[in-house]
Amino acid sequence: MTELEKIAYAKIYVDKLANGINPLTEQQLPDSDIINNVKISRCLFYVSAILGQVIEKEGRSQRNVKIVKAPFQLDYEARKGFAYSEVPISISEVTRRINELIQPEEMKKLNYKHVADWLIQAGFLTIVPRDDGKMVRKPTDNGMQLGITTEQRQGQEGIYTVVVYNKEAQQFILDNLDAVIEISQR
Incomplete structure (x- = not known):
């Protein structure tokens, strides 16, 4: 039996x-x-x-039962469906919009940290210490020329600074998504 x-x-x-x-x-x-x-x-x-x-x-x-998901990929046809924002948005929002273009039950999602890591390596972001010693991302001069800026926002714990990406910076990320994917798969 x-x-x-x-x-x-x-x-x-x-x-x-x-x-x-x-x-x-x-x-x-x-x-x-x-x-x-x-x-x-x-x-x-x-x-x-x-x-x-x-x-x-x-x-x-x-x-x-462990579901093995395929590594993140996004073909060029699917990239055309990206919903660009006319107002600057955060890197997590850019990544969320990219992940909307995949089948999440079949494929791993792209993590915003991989996009940020690529932007740091490419010289568009840098990491600097804040007054309290915490390390934060900040756009470089090249990043600002690209359309990466900062905004002050109000949160539960007061005012904070967030890095945001205008439409041109969003397009730049999509245009270089293959390089980001390469970093995400290391």
């Missing part, structure tokens, strides 16, 4: 017990039997459902 057949056999027993039937004699158990307690019965129905899922997945429990 295979492991899957054993699981199917166990499910039959659990189903019978959940329905108040002795699986060995096929007789209905008295209402006073502990197996007919509502909590026990519900538990057995739950176990039966899990065993059913394992059988459907050919012996693998749901937790053991």
Whole structure:
């Protein structure tokens, strides 16, 4: 008997017990039997459902099923669908819009950090210390010429500075997406 057949056999027993039937004699158990307690019965129905899922997945429990996603890629045709913003947007918003163009259940998403890392390597962003010692990204002179700027925004903890990308900078990122993808796959 295979492991899957054993699981199917166990499910039959659990189903019978959940329905108040002795699986060995096929007789209905008295209402006073502990197996007919509502909590026990519900538990057995739950176990039966899990065993059913394992059988459907050919012996693998749901937790053991690991979906292997393809590395991020975006063909040139799909890139044409990018929703450019006329107002400057953050790198996380640029990346979110790029990720909208893929099938996320089949492919890994692009992380905004990979875009930022590429912009740092290419000389459009730099990392500088803030007054409190925290390291932050800031556009270089080349970055500002490209359309990367900073904005002051109000958050829960007060005013903060965010790096934003105008339409030309967004286009530049899309035009160089292959270089970003290369960094993301290292």
